[in-house]
Amino acid sequence: MLYSPLHACFSFTGQAEHLIQDQLDAQFNIDLRKLSEELNLNSTYVSREFPRHFGNQNFGEYIRNARIQKALELFINPEYSLTEIAYLTGFSDQSHFTRVFKQLIGPRLVFPQELIIKTWC
Numbered sequence: 585m586l587y588s589p590l591h592a593c594f595s596f597t598g599q600a601e602h603l604i605q606d607q608l609d610a611q612f613n614i615d616l617r618k619l620s621e622e623l624n625l626n627s628t629y630v631s632r633e634f635p636r637h638f639g640n641q642n643f644g645e646y647i648r649n650a651r652i653q654k655a656l657e658l659f660i661n662p663e664y665s666l667t668e669i670a671y672l673t674g675f676s677d678q679s680h681f682t683r684v685f686k687q688l689i690g691p692r693l694v695f696p697q698e699l700i701i702k703t704w705c
Contacts, residue, residue, distance in 0.1 A: 596623065596625075596633065596637060597637040597638070599622075599623055600619060600623060600630075600634075600637070600638075603619055603622050603623070604619065604646070604647070604650065605650075608647075608650055608651065608654060608673075608674065613674050614647065616630060616631055616643045619643070630643070631643060634646070647674075648684055648688065649688060651673040651674050651675065651684075652673070652684065652685055652688050652689065654672075654673050655669050655670075655672075655673045655681070655685065658672060658673070666678050666681070666682070669681070670682075
């Protein structure tokens with residue numbers, strides 16, 4: 585196969601998305617260095633190119649958004665506490681999770697589990 589910049593772009597994006605999702609699904613933390621090693625690319629290059637391929641978000645923003653999206657999926661299961669959801673989504677503690685959640689989703693929204701409890705009780 586001939587090398588083309590377009591192919592490299594799709595390859596970078598697809599591989600990066602796959603690697604990040606695998607790590608998030610396995611509850612592991614992924615960092616830029618680890619992703620760069622997996623892609624066999626320089627971390628400075630990955631850092632610079634990442635926003636071009638991922639909605640103008642830097643690596644950290646993308647990971648935080650992906651973790652919060654996963655948390656929203658986990659809220660469906662009322663068996664998980666906020667602490668468990670924080671851990672399952674890769675946050676080090678519940679307060680950090682809560683702070684990031686409110687930054688991304690909005691401070692005036694209640695956590696879905698709180699809404700479920702208020703609705704059914």
